[in-house]
Amino acid sequence: MELTLWTYEGPPHVGAMRIASSMKDVHYVLHAPQGDTYADLLFTMIERRGKRPPVTYTTFQARDLGGDTAELVKGHIREAVERFKPKTLLVGESCTAELIQDQPGSLAQGMDLKIPIVSLELPAYSKKENWGAAETFYQLVRGLLINQTKKNIEYNPTIWKDEGRRPKVNLLGPTLLGFRCRDDVLEIQKLLGAHGIDINVIAPLNASPEDILRLTSADLNICLYPEIAESVCSWLQRNYGIPFTKTVPIGVNATKDFLKEIYELLGMGNPISQTDVEPSKMPWYSKSVDSNYLTGKRVFIFGDGTHAIAAARIATEELGFKVVGLGTYSREMARPVRAAAKDLGLEALISNNYLEVEAAITESAPELVLGTQMERHSAKRLGIPCAVISTPIHVQDVPARYSPQMGWEGANVIFDDWVHPLMMGLEEHLIGMFRHDFEFVDGHQSHLGHQSIKQDLKSDLQSEKKLLDISNEQSANNEPVWTPEGKEELAKIPFFVRGKVRRNTEQYARQAGCRNIDSETLYDAKAHFHA
Amino acid sequence: MSGANLLKESGPREVFCGLTSIVWLHRRMPDAFFLVVGSRTCAHLIQSAAGVMIFAEPRFGTAILEEKDLAGLADAHEELDRVVKDLLARRPEIRTLFLVGSCPSEVIKLDLGRVAERLNEALIGQVRVLNYSGSGIETTFTQGEDGALKALVPLMPKSDDQQLLIVGTLANSVEDRFISIFKRLGIKQISSLPPRQSTDLPSIGSGTKVLLAQPYLTETAKALKHLGAEILSAPFPLGVEGSILWMKEATKSFGINDSLVNSTLEPLKLRAIKALQPYKEKLSGKKLFLLPESQLELPLARFLHRECGMELIEVGTPYLNREMMKMELELLPEGTRVMEGQHVDKQLDRVREYKPDLVVCGMGLANPLEAEGISTKWSIELVFSPIHGIDQAADLAELFARPLHRNELLNQKVLTTA
Numbered sequence: 001m002e003l004t005l006w007t008y009e010g011p012p013h014v015g016a017m018r019i020a021s022s023m024k025d026v027h028y029v030l031h032a033p034q035g036d037t038y039a040d041l042l043f044t045m046i047e048r049r050g051k052r053p054p055v056t057y058t059t060f061q062a063r064d065l066g067g068d069t070a071e072l073v074k075g076h077i078r079e080a081v082e083r084f085k086p087k088t089l090l091v092g093e094s095c096t097a098e099l100i101q102d103q104p105g106s107l108a109q110g111m112d113l114k115i116p117i118v119s120l121e122l123p124a125y126s127k128k129e130n131w132g133a134a135e136t137f138y139q140l141v142r143g144l145l146i147n148q149t150k151k152n153i154e155y156n157p158t159i160w161k162d163e164g165r166r167p168k169v170n171l172l173g174p175t176l177l178g179f180r181c182r183d184d185v186l187e188i189q190k191l192l193g194a195h196g197i198d199i200n201v202i203a204p205l206n207a208s209p210e211d212i213l214r215l216t217s218a219d220l221n222i223c224l225y226p227e228i229a230e231s232v233c234s235w236l237q238r239n240y241g242i243p244f245t246k247t248v249p250i251g252v253n254a255t256k257d258f259l260k261e262i263y264e265l266l267g268m269g270n271p272i273s274q275t276d277v278e279p280s281k282m283p284w285y286s287k288s289v290d291s292n293y294l295t296g297k298r299v300f301i302f303g304d305g306t307h308a309i310a311a312a313r314i315a316t317e318e319l320g321f322k323v324v325g326l327g328t329y330s331r332e333m334a335r336p337v338r339a340a341a342k343d344l345g346l347e348a349l350i351s352n353n354y355l356e357v358e359a360a361i362t363e364s365a366p367e368l369v370l371g372t373q374m375e376r377h378s379a380k381r382l383g384i385p386c387a388v389i390s391t392p393i394h395v396q397d398v399p400a401r402y403s404p405q406m407g408w409e410g411a412n413v414i415f416d417d418w419v420h421p422l423m424m425g426l427e428e429h430l431i432g433m434f435r436h437d438f439e440f441v442d443g444h445q446s447h448l449g450h451q452s453i454k455q456d457l458k459s460d461l462q463s464e465k466k467l468l469d470i471s472n473e474q475s476a477n478n479e480p481v482w483t484p485e486g487k488e489e490l491a492k493i494p495f496f497v498r499g500k501v502r503r504n505t506e507q508y509a510r511q512a513g514c515r516n517i518d519s520e521t522l523y524d525a526k527a528h529f530h531a
Numbered sequence: 532m533s534g535a536n537l538l539k540e541s542g543p544r545e546v547f548c549g550l551t552s553i554v555w556l557h558r559r560m561p562d563a564f565f566l567v568v569g570s571r572t573c574a575h576l577i578q579s580a581a582g583v584m585i586f587a588e589p590r591f592g593t594a595i596l597e598e599k600d601l602a603g604l605a606d607a608h609e610e611l612d613r614v615v616k617d618l619l620a621r622r623p624e625i626r627t628l629f630l631v632g633s634c635p636s637e638v639i640k641l642d643l644g645r646v647a648e649r650l651n652e653a654l655i656g657q658v659r660v661l662n663y664s665g666s667g668i669e670t671t672f673t674q675g676e677d678g679a680l681k682a683l684v685p686l687m688p689k690s691d692d693q694q695l696l697i698v699g700t701l702a703n704s705v706e707d708r709f710i711s712i713f714k715r716l717g718i719k720q721i722s723s724l725p726p727r728q729s730t731d732l733p734s735i736g737s738g739t740k741v742l743l744a745q746p747y748l749t750e751t752a753k754a755l756k757h758l759g760a761e762i763l764s765a766p767f768p769l770g771v772e773g774s775i776l777w778m779k780e781a782t783k784s785f786g787i788n789d790s791l792v793n794s795t796l797e798p799l800k801l802r803a804i805k806a807l808q809p810y811k812e813k814l815s816g817k818k819l820f821l822l823p824e825s826q827l828e829l830p831l832a833r834f835l836h837r838e839c840g841m842e843l844i845e846v847g848t849p850y851l852n853r854e855m856m857k858m859e860l861e862l863l864p865e866g867t868r869v870m871e872g873q874h875v876d877k878q879l880d881r882v883r884e885y886k887p888d889l890v891v892c893g894m895g896l897a898n899p900l901e902a903e904g905i906s907t908k909w910s911i912e913l914v915f916s917p918i919h920g921i922d923q924a925a926d927l928a929e930l931f932a933r934p935l936h937r938n939e940l941l942n943q944k945v946l947t948t949a
Contacts, residue, residue, distance in 0.1 A: 001596060011571040038547060041894040045898065049899070050901070061668050062666075062668040065638075079876075
């Protein structure tokens with residue numbers, strides 16, 4: 001039993017809903033009790049969909065459990081097929097139905113429905129949403145293609161040349177409730193189009209069962225979101241010999257590597273720049289002098305595996321940040337995230353407990369947090385700027401404007417999204433400096449939540465009070481004590497690094513055996529930690 | 532009973548389960564914690580409905596059952612003890628812990644009553660542990676509150692003193708307002724269930740007269756009646772008329788003279804009707820379709836028809852307790868279609884057929900209907916907003932007028948040069 005106050009991922013059947021709702025002509029009969037229909041609002045409210053998810057819930061009640069629930073399931077299946085006329089039917093169960101073991105998938109298969117039935121077994125008590133989405137996509141693709149004759153496993157990367165056509169690829173993995181999938185797909189289509197590569201099928205987003213049947217005529221699979229598509233991609237490779245890309249094109253360097261990988265796999269030689277103009281503004285913006293202050297910014301990264309790893313690379317290679325924490329809530333992605341963290345000299349945080357993540361943020365004292373919407377809230381409480389890089393999705397992550405993460409434009413979006421909160425971080429510092437000036441209007445809105453300066457002052461006073469309290473505590477414990485002059489110096493340090501400086505100075509004072517911390521100790525510590 | 536046309540339907544339902552009521556119950560009693568014993572689905576449901584992220588740490592959570600808990604119930608009991616111990620160590624300010632049953636805990640027959648009993652002994656003097664079920668197989672949305680309040684009833688101290696007991700969660704401001712009006716009317720002892728502190732329970736006994744503020748408290752009412760209380764039968768305090776009839780039921784049973792009642796309530800009534808007027812103009816003659824969800828549908832339909840002039844196409848309700856809704860049904864116009872239960876697809880077919888001006892529905896259905904050009908009002912807002920009472924009648928009407936008003940704003944042309 002696991003105490004959970006909030007969870008990054010829903011249950012696996014919500015993952016299945018993401019696949020069903022992303023597609024056309026697919027319907028999902030979900031054996032589930034009343035109440036599980038809440039999941040519809042994820043699509044209709046958060047993603048603002050103007051369509052109900054194509055899901056029929058059996059909504060059984062306690063009184064049904066005494067009777068024939070199997071008949072109830074069959075009734076719902078029959079009605080759903082008649083009413084919605086899907087071309088493929090997914091059948092599965094939620095956590096409660098799993099316990100009563102009606103086996104709705106087998107029931108459906110015994111009903112002579114004349115459409116392909118994909119039976120889903122998604123263990124609700126051990127797996128989560130992303131796994132459920134990946135498994136559903138895999139079962140669906142496998143179920144629809146199973147009768148198709150297998151291609152020659154020997155893969156010929158240049159067959160498109162022999163056939164006198166442009167190479168064509170599948171884009172696999174984009175779904176509803178994914179992070180900016182809607183716009184990533186457009187950006188990648190644009191990118192590949194500029195390199196003379198056609199799109200064969202995009203799936204699951206907006207794909208129909210007929211599209212799934214056409215998957216095998218592609219020369220290459222582009223695995224856009226490994227969390228969702230990797231199992232399908234490797235199955236297609238094993239059974240049809242179609243290779244797939246391993247690079248996720250988020251960031252300028254990753255996009256370049258992505259193109260290089262595609263060129264190699266398709267036998268296209270070396271990618272050449274299409275124009276003399278730099279395709280993304282990120283490299284120049286990052287190099288321009290205004291960005292000098294970004295150097296060595298401490299950044300804490302947490303999210304799904306794909307976006308967290310991509311963020312770590314962009315942060316270090318493209319923006320010159322220092323990554324001080326890296327983690328994911330996705331156990332399936334723990335291995336690559338651990339490897340990435342190791343490269344950065346860190347130990348990865350693999351956790352589904354947001355309080356643990358918040359504690360790790362506090363501990364590493366970053367100047368910027370790149371996380372999920374939950375880390376945005378944690379960072380707000382800690383007074384640290386934050387940008388959101390990953391699901392779980394929130395209404396703010398479905399912006400009206402075009403806002404991809406992938407490709408050249410994605411890099412531009414990322415530059416703006418990550419750097420603006422930081423600029424504001426400096427602005428906060430200026431506000432702190434000037435707030436005692438009489439021209440300053442009380443109630444000036446800060447971007448960090450809707451705190452007024454009055455509250456900022458209050459929390460500042462509180463932290464100053466805490467500092468005093470700490471000093472008293474310290475003297476009782478024979479710990480170094482801040483002198484009033486030391487405290488005054490500490491107060492001059494920007495709020496977002498003050499905690500770190502305080503800890504470092506105290507640590508230094510202990511090591512050096514100082515009883516009192518004055519401004520000199522503070523500067524001694526500063527020099528010590530620079531050295 | 533009047534001629535409301537009582538119909539029944541069954542099929543796929545689109546309603547919340549009783550766990551959802553934790554969302555307002557935990558705010559009402561800040562010293563209580565609601566621990567759902569369930570699955571990741573339960574945790575995901577509550578966080579999706581409640582906007583949990585704004586809390587540093589919410590006062591509700593889920594003990595998520597894992598495969599090993601399903602394998603042996605003995606272990607599940609031990610595990611739950613451990614989770615509760617950890618939780619209370621983390622939140623020492625908690626005085627009442629509700630163990631809330633869910634669909635999976637009911638299906639595996641995890642006896643939360645026994646767990647509560649055992650934990651009560653272990654935690655005596657520190658925390659009281661109660662249990663109820665919010666499972667979707669047994670409860671719908673607001674029924675969860677019925678379960679929670681019923682669990683509190685046995686702990687209420689016994690007293691046969693004369694008192695008025697208001698039962699059902701109200702917004703604090705609304706509750707204060709009712710209390711001050713009742714005091715003006717000469718009722719001296721007034722208390723509420725649930726109280727604002729879980730440990731501050733009102734007394735119960737033969738002198739207690741109960742006014743139900745919410746229409747979904749069947750089991751709680753039964754339990755209170757069993758302890759000697761008199762349950763007053765009135766329409767629910769939504770709108771001017773409902774609120775006045777509700778308050779008058781109390782004054783009648785306390786033997787308060789009519790002239791005091793009328794002289795106190797008449798000015799309030801006139802003022803409220805005046806405030807209601809602009810919304811009445813907007814809503815009058817408009818067609819209304821209510822889908823089942825909160826159990827407030829009947830009182831709302833009565834208010835929107837009788838005081839705002841709306842035409843009722845269909846009034847859905849998740850379940851119909853005829854005894855509890857007797858007065859409400861009597862006030863509905865002849866032949867009103869009251870649909871108990873749901874077949875959501877068929878119901879949506881009827882929505883499309885009758886083309887109402889406004890549909891009251893859950894969040895899963897609102898945007899899809901809007902996309903079809905049908906204005907909606909989501910029902911969950913009604914359980915979060917202060918809508919009860921005479922002074923709130925205009926606010927309540929405004930909630931329904933707003934979507935219509937918004938449509939007008941978005942369809943108007945103001946700048947002549949454009």
